[in-house]
Amino acid sequence: MTNDMTQDILYTIKNPRVTFRQRLKDMAKIAENSVELVRYTEKSREYFENGAMMDMFEGKTPYRTRYCVPDYELFLRQGSKFLMLEPPKDIWDAVGNLLCLYHNIPADGGLPVYIGCLDELLEPFVREEAEAEKAIRFLLTHVDRTISNAFCHANLGPRDSKAGRIILKLTAEMQRPCPNMTLLYREDTPDDYLRAALDTAMTAAKPSFANDALYRKDMGNYAVVSCYNVLPIGGCGLTLVRLNMHKLPELAESPEDLLDRVIPDAVTAVCDAIDSRCEFIVDDCSYYENTFLYDEGLIKKDRDHMIGMFGFVGLAECVNGVLGLHRPEERFGKGKEADAFGEKIMRRLREEIDKRPCRYGKYGLHAQVGVMEDSGGTPGGRIPIGEEPELPFQIMNFIRMHQDCDAGCGELFPFEETVKRNPQYLADIMKGAFRSGARYLSFYGSDSDLVRVTGYLVKKSDIEKFRNNEATLNEATVNGSEVHRNLHLLDRKVRGEAKE
Amino acid sequence: MRKTAGTAPVNKIISFSAVDGFGNRTAIFLQGCNQNCLYCHNPETIHPCRACGACVEACPAGAIQMAEEAGERYVAYDISKCCNCDTCIRTCGNSASPKIRNMTAEEVMEEILPYFPFIDGITTSGGECTLHLDFLTELYGLVKKEGKTAYADTNGQVPLWNKEDFLRVTDKTMIDLKAGTEKDHRKLTGMGLHNPVENIKRMAELGKLYEIRTVVVPGVVDNRRTVELGSSLIAACPEVRYKLIKFRHFGVREEYLNIPEPSDQEMEELGDLARKNGVREIVIT
Numbered sequence A: 001m002t003n004d005m006t007q008d009i010l011y012t013i014k015n016p017r018v019t020f021r022q023r024l025k026d027m028a029k030i031a032e033n034s035v036e037l038v039r040y041t042e043k044s045r046e047y048f049e050n051g052a053m054m055d056m057f058e059g060k061t062p063y064r065t066r067y068c069v070p071d072y073e074l075f076l077r078q079g080s081k082f083l084m085l086e087p088p089k090d091i092w093d094a095v096g097n098l099l100c101l102y103h104n105i106p107a108d109g110g111l112p113v114y115i116g117c118l119d120e121l122l123e124p125f126v127r128e129e130a131e132a133e134k135a136i137r138f139l140l141t142h143v144d145r146t147i148s149n150a151f152c153h154a155n156l157g158p159r160d161s162k163a164g165r166i167i168l169k170l171t172a173e174m175q176r177p178c179p180n181m182t183l184l185y186r187e188d189t190p191d192d193y194l195r196a197a198l199d200t201a202m203t204a205a206k207p208s209f210a211n212d213a214l215y216r217k218d219m220g221n222y223a224v225v226s227c228y229n230v231l232p233i234g235g236c237g238l239t240l241v242r243l244n245m246h247k248l249p250e251l252a253e254s255p256e257d258l259l260d261r262v263i264p265d266a267v268t269a270v271c272d273a274i275d276s277r278c279e280f281i282v283d284d285c286s287y288y289e290n291t292f293l294y295d296e297g298l299i300k301k302d303r304d305h306m307i308g309m310f311g312f313v314g315l316a317e318c319v320n321g322v323l324g325l326h327r328p329e330e331r332f333g334k335g336k337e338a339d340a341f342g343e344k345i346m347r348r349l350r351e352e353i354d355k356r357p358c359r360y361g362k363y364g365l366h367a368q369v370g371v372m373e374d375s376g377g378t379p380g381g382r383i384p385i386g387e388e389p390e391l392p393f394q395i396m397n398f399i400r401m402h403q404d405c406d407a408g409c410g411e412l413f414p415f416e417e418t419v420k421r422n423p424q425y426l427a428d429i430m431k432g433a434f435r436s437g438a439r440y441l442s443f444y445g446s447d448s449d450l451v452r453v454t455g456y457l458v459k460k461s462d463i464e465k466f467r468n469n470e471a472t473l474n475e476a477t478v479n480g481s482e483v484h485r486n487l488h489l490l491d492r493k494v495r496g497e498a499k500e
Numbered sequence B: 001m002r003k004t005a006g007t008a009p010v011n012k013i014i015s016f017s018a019v020d021g022f023g024n025r026t027a028i029f030l031q032g033c034n035q036n037c038l039y040c041h042n043p044e045t046i047h048p049c050r051a052c053g054a055c056v057e058a059c060p061a062g063a064i065q066m067a068e069e070a071g072e073r074y075v076a077y078d079i080s081k082c083c084n085c086d087t088c089i090r091t092c093g094n095s096a097s098p099k100i101r102n103m104t105a106e107e108v109m110e111e112i113l114p115y116f117p118f119i120d121g122i123t124t125s126g127g128e129c130t131l132h133l134d135f136l137t138e139l140y141g142l143v144k145k146e147g148k149t150a151y152a153d154t155n156g157q158v159p160l161w162n163k164e165d166f167l168r169v170t171d172k173t174m175i176d177l178k179a180g181t182e183k184d185h186r187k188l189t190g191m192g193l194h195n196p197v198e199n200i201k202r203m204a205e206l207g208k209l210y211e212i213r214t215v216v217v218p219g220v221v222d223n224r225r226t227v228e229l230g231s232s233l234i235a236a237c238p239e240v241r242y243k244l245i246k247f248r249h250f251g252v253r254e255e256y257l258n259i260p261e262p263s264d265q266e267m268e269e270l271g272d273l274a275r276k277n278g279v280r281e282i283v284i285t
């Protein structure tokens, strides 16, 4: 966006590529960004200026949290006084109540990034399956057409259920990017259910899979929202401030200097910025007191439910830059020394974050997947596209670099057609990865129309439309189109060996 | 590396494969085959290298060198320098490859161990892996010790039914059925039909047959006869799959590029035939 507000407004009003709703949102953003009231520290300002830290375009005057994760289960149990809703008696009531709440979520963008662990929420209301399917189709269609944002995330529980099966079936059938979806996988998730989910993933690029045991240990009762962000249910991700690690080599004189001076300094800058933004949201704007969600207990204002998200990208570039690595076999992802140093950086980062007292709630470490303006930093601690080692080593590297990412991380793998006939193939890889400590994995068929862009989904056909100056319903298309070009996502290594 | 006792010539190891048996498998390809099928899709795996040196000149990366040890000339291959351009394979007039590492079972094991958390097991293939039965027996034993499964992908020419040591450590075999009559089989592979058929029968009886596979080649053999024979061999075993593979031009020697690829409809008809004859699971690929 340019600095000239009139220009911005005119551009927004005339932009042929957005829908009315997106236009409204863009207008609100311009208004919000016309004043800047957050009180940043000197250190934070320094890091915003040198480019090693970024506010994720969250808005200069944050009057709401970035993510809001209401306790939908409680909501269905008690109804809502403010919304004048009784607890639901059947599946249509339940779906209706949920939709009412979805449209009253006080978070960035005005739309929910989390719509609940749908199968667990709806299973108690499933009586007749055909009726349930109708109701769930109604819900999913409504969410897709009105929320229209692939950052919107539904979860599926670890247990096999009728509602879960229906959702998987409809997801494969509908082929829509919204809502994004994650299955919370546990060792006791039945193989048969897992294979059904993997089948759906191969045609619809969702669900993705979270390692339930690991996240539950870190976050308690949690949800996966937006782009693999992990947050406590009944909690909020207040803000996300991101460390651009690919910029750190410019600030460091040596590898030791990076670990001993730059990282602690950068952690101060990011945590200061998180605290400053939280102060504005929580104290200046009285965010909690101004929403019925807090009054009705659907979100909580305590240490365990307020998360300041510490994001990072560009670990690979940071390692290669500081160690001066150029030969492919010695760079991050392939070189032993490089990988060991990468792990050291991550450990150091976590240590520093843990040392620092948090003013509002607690800090969560999140491997951020990129925004459309990115060109220098690979998402989180991933290996750059085109430099990936063989799959088993890529997975082990992913595990190693993201051990401390309690607020979420993700890695995605495109697979070719042959894999579709062998869903057990993916099940073996996934179970092995989770047993080895992986937090999160996404798979998708390389030939499907739905593609994963860093963390969310877009339709290839929508990207084409966008490039041809047509509006598409899905807001993420706008992001997708640019991220695509900048991060050359379609070049990702396709897996699965075709021998025959 | 020179071929020495206890080693097998390893052509390639694929860490994760979705097409070599149940679930995710590490596939190990060994060099050398006892058949010579007209349509071979990997002709460079048929013969051992005879150290003529032609490919050494052609390699752009300096990954292959002539070497001599104990008076024996051989081609030394340095996998770390190889860029996998396959110029050497195109140069070789001997249906061989210089990209061979002669490895012991333990060496193979060391290399594949990092894949074990993610795989159901391994599959050895070729060439023809059963030409190296002692090696396989040792390797499978090591794999089983780690709690993983061992599959052999074979053309069935080496009698397996009397190889007790080998069978003890083998979970499943996957056996080719290339033709349905002795004449067709000889024409296509240069070898008879008896051993593959006997292997299929005996492995099925032992519960050690995962699938049989037929490459469908229009015009060269009577494909219906093949599928009829195959179905009759496995109809009594519901857990055994029949895999019908479309002949494709990919990788085939130039002189056979004029053989047509079968149509989808032809494949479906053969699938129906197998189903009619009692086969439960048919995979067309």
Ligand code: SF4
Pocket (backbone or CB within 6 Å): B058, B059, B060, B061, B062, B063, B064, B081, B082, B083, B084, B085, B086, B087, B088, B089, B099
């Ligand atoms: S594939 Fe063959 S020719 Fe090419 S670099 Fe490797 S050894 Fe050399």
Ligand code: SF4
Pocket (backbone or CB within 6 Å): B048, B049, B050, B051, B052, B053, B054, B055, B056, B075, B088, B091, B092, B093, B094, B096, B097, B098
């Ligand atoms: S691989 Fe072929 S060309 Fe190379 S030395 Fe061996 S036989 Fe000769």
